[in-house]
Amino acid sequence: MTGTSAARFHDEPIITCRKVNKWFGDFHVLKDISVDVFPQEVVVIIGPSGSGKSTFIRCINRLEEHQEGEIIVDGIELGHNVRDIAAIRREIGMVFQQFNLFPHLTVLENISLAQRWVRHRPHDEADQRAMQLLERVGIPEQAGKYPGQLSGGQQQRVAIARALAMDPKIMLFDEPTSALDPEMIKEVLDVMKTLALSGMTMLVVTHEMGFAREVADRVLFFDMGRIVEAGTPEHFFEDPQHERTKLFLSQIL
Amino acid sequence: MTDMPQPERVVTYVNTGEVVNRPAPLLTAGPLAWIRRNLFSSVFDTALTFLFAITVIGAIYGLVNWSIQQANWFVVTLNLRQFMLGRYEVDPEWRVHLAAMLVVFGTGIALAAFSRVRWRTFAALAIVAAVLVAVPVVIEAALPLPPLYVTAGNMPIASGSVTQEAQSRLAFTARAGEEFRIAVAAQASGDEALAVQSGFMDKATNNLRNAAESRLLAQARLAELDRLLASDLLTANQRVALTGERDRLTIPDPVVERYAVNQAAVTVRVLRGTTLEVLAEATLSADSGPLSVTLPDEGWYVLEKTIAGDAPATAILRVDGMYPLLQRSFSRADAGGGSAGRVNQYIRMTDNFLTEAPLPKIDGQDVPFAVIIDNQYRGVRPFADYLRVHLAPFLKLITPALWQALILLALGVVAGRLADRFFSPADRPRRTSVRVATWLIIVLPIVAFFLAYGVGNVLPVTDTRNWGGLLLTMMLTVVGIIGSFPLGVLLALGRRSDLPVVRYLSILYIETVRGVPLVTVLFMAQLLVPFLNPALADIDAVFRAMVGITLFSAAYLAENVRGGLQAIPPGQVEAARALGLAGWQITLFITLPQALRAVIPALVGQCISLFKDTSLVTIVGLIDLTGISNAVVAQTEFIGLRREAYVFITVLYFVFSYAMSYVSRRLEMSGSGAVRRA
Numbered sequence: 001m002t003g004t005s006a007a008r009f010h011d012e013p014i015i016t017c018r019k020v021n022k023w024f025g026d027f028h029v030l031k032d033i034s035v036d037v038f039p040q041e042v043v044v045i046i047g048p049s050g051s052g053k054s055t056f057i058r059c060i061n062r063l064e065e066h067q068e069g070e071i072i073v074d075g076i077e078l079g080h081n082v083r084d085i086a087a088i089r090r091e092i093g094m095v096f097q098q099f100n101l102f103p104h105l106t107v108l109e110n111i112s113l114a115q116r117w118v119r120h121r122p123h124d125e126a127d128q129r130a131m132q133l134l135e136r137v138g139i140p141e142q143a144g145k146y147p148g149q150l151s152g153g154q155q156q157r158v159a160i161a162r163a164l165a166m167d168p169k170i171m172l173f174d175e176p177t178s179a180l181d182p183e184m185i186k187e188v189l190d191v192m193k194t195l196a197l198s199g200m201t202m203l204v205v206t207h208e209m210g211f212a213r214e215v216a217d218r219v220l221f222f223d224m225g226r227i228v229e230a231g232t233p234e235h236f237f238e239d240p241q242h243e244r245t246k247l248f249l250s251q252i253l
Numbered sequence: 254m255t256d257m258p259q260p261e262r263v264v265t266y267v268n269t270g271e272v273v274n275r276p277a278p279l280l281t282a283g284p285l286a287w288i289r290r291n292l293f294s295s296v297f298d299t300a301l302t303f304l305f306a307i308t309v310i311g312a313i314y315g316l317v318n319w320s321i322q323q324a325n326w327f328v329v330t331l332n333l334r335q336f337m338l339g340r341y342e343v344d345p346e347w348r349v350h351l352a353a354m355l356v357v358f359g360t361g362i363a364l365a366a367f368s369r370v371r372w373r374t375f376a377a378l379a380i381v382a383a384v385l386v387a388v389p390v391v392i393e394a395a396l397p398l399p400p401l402y403v404t405a406g407n408m409p410i411a412s413g414s415v416t417q418e419a420q421s422r423l424a425f426t427a428r429a430g431e432e433f434r435i436a437v438a439a440q441a442s443g444d445e446a447l448a449v450q451s452g453f454m455d456k457a458t459n460n461l462r463n464a465a466e467s468r469l470l471a472q473a474r475l476a477e478l479d480r481l482l483a484s485d486l487l488t489a490n491q492r493v494a495l496t497g498e499r500d501r502l503t504i505p506d507p508v509v510e511r512y513a514v515n516q517a518a519v520t521v522r523v524l525r526g527t528t529l530e531v532l533a534e535a536t537l538s539a540d541s542g543p544l545s546v547t548l549p550d551e552g553w554y555v556l557e558k559t560i561a562g563d564a565p566a567t568a569i570l571r572v573d574g575m576y577p578l579l580q581r582s583f584s585r586a587d588a589g590g591g592s593a594g595r596v597n598q599y600i601r602m603t604d605n606f607l608t609e610a611p612l613p614k615i616d617g618q619d620v621p622f623a624v625i626i627d628n629q630y631r632g633v634r635p636f637a638d639y640l641r642v643h644l645a646p647f648l649k650l651i652t653p654a655l656w657q658a659l660i661l662l663a664l665g666v667v668a669g670r671l672a673d674r675f676f677s678p679a680d681r682p683r684r685t686s687v688r689v690a691t692w693l694i695i696v697l698p699i700v701a702f703f704l705a706y707g708v709g710n711v712l713p714v715t716d717t718r719n720w721g722g723l724l725l726t727m728m729l730t731v732v733g734i735i736g737s738f739p740l741g742v743l744l745a746l747g748r749r750s751d752l753p754v755v756r757y758l759s760i761l762y763i764e765t766v767r768g769v770p771l772v773t774v775l776f777m778a779q780l781l782v783p784f785l786n787p788a789l790a791d792i793d794a795v796f797r798a799m800v801g802i803t804l805f806s807a808a809y810l811a812e813n814v815r816g817g818l819q820a821i822p823p824g825q826v827e828a829a830r831a832l833g834l835a836g837w838q839i840t841l842f843i844t845l846p847q848a849l850r851a852v853i854p855a856l857v858g859q860c861i862s863l864f865k866d867t868s869l870v871t872i873v874g875l876i877d878l879t880g881i882s883n884a885v886v887a888q889t890e891f892i893g894l895r896r897e898a899y900v901f902i903t904v905l906y907f908v909f910s911y912a913m914s915y916v917s918r919r920l921e922m923s924g925s926g927a928v929r930r931a
Binding site: 061086089092096098104144 | 680681822824825827828829830831832833834835838842843846847850
């Protein structure tokens with residue numbers, strides 16, 4: 001991927017964050033976050049828990065509201081305009097730590113529901129697209145089951161398929177493998193790798209250093225609401241500059 | 254210490270041999286283990302088990318004993334229509350039947366759609382129903398009906414302060430070909446036998462029996478007093494009191510001697526009710542055989558019984574083939590819609606044989622007939638009489654309905670399955686039946702309501718004041734549930750709304766209604782509403798009760814649904830928002846379905862309590878199941894039979910409540926509940 005990344009930075013950024021600040025009550029979660037994400041780029045965000053990395057990506061599709069600064073996604077600025085928020089959400093897919101599949105719907109219905117009501121696709125077309133994506137994540141035979149009947153890894157792959165079904169330009173991953181048994185992590189990471197190879201713009205919050213090293217174009221390190229360090233994986237893992245980064249890496253590697 | 258064997262120190266036990274599963278020891282699996290674990294696991298447990306067993310057995314023994322030996326179940330069998338329909342008009346009765354059939358059929362489709370139907374269950378139900386059909390047939394073939402004892406005589410018979418004359422003529426009904434037999438009751442020749450005699454008895458015989466019974470009681474008390482006075486355990490005061498009682502106690506003359514029971518011969522005649530032609534005639538005495546007549550036609554007959562000679566005497570006669578009758582009179586509309594006048598129906602209590610032929614007349618006077626109040630069953634009823642008189646006729650009454658219900662239910666299941674086979678896609682094998690059932694759940698109650706109520710000119714509108722019994726209870730319940738469901742859901746959503754006005758209005762409504770008893774709401778609907786606006790006074794009382802129940806139930810339903818909404822993890826809404834779904838779409842497709850499914854047990858619990866709470870409408874003058882049992886036992890024929898009526902409606906309430914909770918458990922266990930709970 002590194003071979004192509006140089007080409008990507010000639011494009012306009014698809015996400016622009018400028019001096020984003022956010023508070024939970026009195027607690028200052030995000031402090032002056034400024035970052036650009038370019039089309040087809042894979043940005044991996046790591047950092048200790050409570051450092052604000054999840055909150056940051058949840059701000060990008062407005063699951064959390066930021067109080068200061070600006071976030072521009074695909075040319076639309078995130079504000080209080082409901083139409084803008086809806087438009088941005090249509091372009092962004094999100095995958096959660098706890099999968100958040102809809103337990104009362106079958107796998108197929110989970111994937112086709114939003115297509116029908118948000119993308120206004122006919123029933124058949126939505127189902128076709130859902131099956132296509134289930135094949136892509138490797139579990140077409142589970143289409144008729146309910147999420148409760150699937151393993152964690154399978155559920156997370158369905159969640160990825162559900163997000164992809166909306167044909168998003170950007171995918172946000174919020175610790176997608178943290179709730180999984182070690183045996184199932186790989187199947188999810190493999191799907192994410194394939195997705196990255198296909199040229200999807202991805203923001204990934206994760207603790208999987210191997211994935212970051214292998215797939216990321218850029219790694220951001222969050223600590224106490226700030227981006228403490230950023231750089232290519234090689235640079236980040238081999239030659240970290242900041243003391244906090246060194247400490248963090250020494251503890252997890 | 255040194256002579257103690259040192260345990261061998263095993264560090265690791267590596268077992269590379271074949272893995273063999275051995276059966277569990279006897280007391281860890283199987284019924285014995287279950288009993289030990291659940292009933293006798295500790296001393297306290299054992300004590301509780303015995304205490305519980307004794308309580309239950311005691312209660313059930315008392316109830317069963319009473320219902321076999323004492324209870325008069327005629328109040329149920331002869332008033333079944335009232336219990337079911339109240340005073341609902343006769344002409345549109347088929348519409349209620351049709352509605353009930355549709356509902357049962359729809360239930361079958363719903364079973365096919367939402368639950369795993371086991372044909373085994375149906376087979377078991379069919380066997381039970383077949384047994385219920387067979388039981389009365391066997392009982393009737395094997396057991397005779399108890400006799401009716403009547404007294405002939407020419408002297409007044411006194412028992413306490415009540416004096417009765419024996420009737421000389423008694424009219425009764427019979428079917429063609431029935432055998433009528435009359436003989437002098439031989440066993441009633443002594444007071445001891447007379448006092449414990451059981452069977453139907455006319456008033457004179459009853460007086461004789463009572464007189465014999467009280468004489469025996471007096472004798473027993475006298476013996477008791479003598480025994481006490483002979484002993485030296487009494488205080489002076491007690492001795493004075495008991496001596497006084499003994500002096501006042503007089504033993505009546507033996508009843509059989511005083512009334513010369515069965516001493517003189519009796520002349521009996523059986524007349525045809527219409528023409529008064531004599532069919533049979535005999536003079537019976539204690540040692541002569543019975544007079545037997547095969548009655549030629551269906552209709553009325555008259556029994557004449559007189560003592561031969563002028564000497565004062567009585568005779569107790571045992572009659573087989575004559576049974577107590579219930580008279581019902583009402584006015585009926587003729588074919589043209591006008592009134593055809595009063596109609597008298599005479600119903601034979603032992604088999605519900607009904608005739609509308611007029612009573613026989615002799616010398617221009619109606620002949621007294623074997624009326625139910627004067628010919629009650631007396632004495633401790635043997636089990637055989639209970640089976641023959643009460644159980645068999647009741648089963649015969651209800652089994653046709655049971656069969657209809659069972660067949661319609663099975664047909665509904667088959668229809669659902671067939672629809673799935675032909676119309677459902679392979680990957681969703683139940684889509685059609687689920688869709689049909691969902692529609693039916695909404696549409697059927699409405700159809701049933703309008704069938705019972707009427708629609709404009711097509712189905713004449715019925716007078717809701719005549720609705721009663723189970724019909725009214727069901728109507729109130731179903732309308733209450735269906736009406737309160739949308740209202741309750743809206744209130745629950747309103748209470749969680751972001752808009753303060755909506756939220757506080759919802760809270761105000763819910764908390765106000767929950768702070769008021771249902772009785773108050775019903776009284777308001779009946780009494781207060783007409784004052785608010787006189788136009789509202791024209792609305793039927795039933796409908797006002799329905800509105801009251803609906804408004805009341807909605808507040809509780811809202812709280813249940815709110816509980817379900819709160820239980821949904823916030824991740825569900827986040828995921829839906831991240832997908833771009835709008836607020837109403839999230840509510841409709843994501844949160845509400847999950848919330849409702851989570852609170853199915855609470856919702857069904859509420860339906861059950863609503864079903865039972867409808868009995869409160871009795872207080873505002875509607876005659877639901879509870880009200881009708883009060884009305885039924887107010888009839889002269891059934892006065893004092895409140896216990897029987899209440900036991901019956903208790904069973905009815907239980908059957909329907911249990912059916913509801915059974916359905917809810919199946920719903921939870923079925924694919925729509927269990928599997929989806931992640």
